[in-house]
Amino acid sequence: xxxxxxxxxxxxxxxxxxxxxxxxxxxxxxxxxxxxxxxxxxxxxxxxxxxxxxxxxxxxxxxxxxxxxxxxxxxxxxxxxxxxxxxxxxxxxxxxxxxxxxxxxxxxxxxxxxxxxxxxxxxxxxxxxxxxxxxxxxxxxxxxxxxxxxxxxxxxxxxxxxxxxxxxxxxxxxxxxxxxxxxxxxxxxxxxxxxxxxxxxxxxxxxxxxxxxxxxxxxxxxxxxxxxxxxxxx
Numbered sequence: 001x002x003x004x005x006x007x008x009x010x011x012x013x014x015x016x017x018x019x020x021x022x023x024x025x026x027x028x029x030x031x032x033x034x035x036x037x038x039x040x041x042x043x044x045x046x047x048x049x050x051x052x053x054x055x056x057x058x059x060x061x062x063x064x065x066x067x068x069x070x071x072x073x074x075x076x077x078x079x080x081x082x083x084x085x086x087x088x089x090x091x092x093x094x095x096x097x098x099x100x101x102x103x104x105x106x107x108x109x110x111x112x113x114x115x116x117x118x119x120x121x122x123x124x125x126x127x128x129x130x131x132x133x134x135x136x137x138x139x140x141x142x143x144x145x146x147x148x149x150x151x152x153x154x155x156x157x158x159x160x161x162x163x164x165x166x167x168x169x170x171x172x173x174x175x176x177x178x179x180x181x182x183x184x185x186x187x188x189x190x191x192x193x194x195x196x197x198x199x200x201x202x203x204x205x206x207x208x209x210x211x212x213x214x215x216x217x218x219x220x221x222x223x224x225x226x227x228x229x230x231x232x233x234x
Contacts, residue, residue: 008110008137009166013176018139019058019109022049022081023094023116023123026063027071030117033146035153042074044144044170047197048115049080051174054189058107062087062094064122092121095129104134111137113173115144120156127160138165141173171198 011017025045030038052059061077061084064070073086089097094116104112112130116123123145130136140160147153161167171194178190195202195218209215 009164011111012179013111013113013139013168013173014179015055015057015177017109018111018113019060019104019107020048020052020113020115021060021062021094021100021104021126022073022077023062023114023126024064024070025074025077025115025117026066027074029064029070029122030074030146032148033117035119035147035150036143038146041144041146042076043197044141045074045115046076046080047193048113048141048144048170048173049077050193050197051170051177051190052113053080054186054193055177057113057177058109059084060087060100060103060107061085062089062097062100064089064092093125093129094122095126095133101134104130104136110135111139113139113141113168115141115170117146118152119145119147120152124156124160127165128163131164139168139173140165141170142167144170171201 022045030041033041049059051057059081061073061081063073063086066072066088078084085103087097087099087103089100091097094100114123114127116126119140119142123140127138127140131138138160140157142153142157145153147156157165157167174190174193178186181187191205195205198205206218210217
């Protein structure tokens, strides 16, 4: 029991105990992703960013070789994080850039949630170095990251897990931050993210709201429903 009480990895993620970094969420990097559908990847990254904004999670956004190779960060990600500085690098390893180290240190949180491209390069090297040299705890968001093949992603995740990285998914992170549906200050915003980005879960929420609780449908436009009219059948 005493050992468990000192194991920080047993702590649930909260808005107070972690920060988040988005690494190289850029077009040229996404072009090479084969481990996850790229539209799903983008959806998950943007959802995670929106959740981070809702919970006021200290955030770092970093890019590599934007003008010469990788292209500009996904616009939807930037819009989810208005005013966020973009820390440009030349190194594949974000830890090698002093601006990134300084930003992480300034945020003052030892737990770092990571979403990046590619899993086997930029995520892997950052995670290992941040743990070794910075004594950080890394929470790798597997479904908001991607590799050049399924094997590249999977084996990079395995290597990091063996080194002590904790694998998570974007919705898991958001719901750990929420923790209790009684937290009404973030409840509606979390439900909005779920309805827009969570696929079957979001569809189910919409159904429950409208069909069970009789809430109005959430579309912003007006539509008429025309009653059935049976056509003649021979």
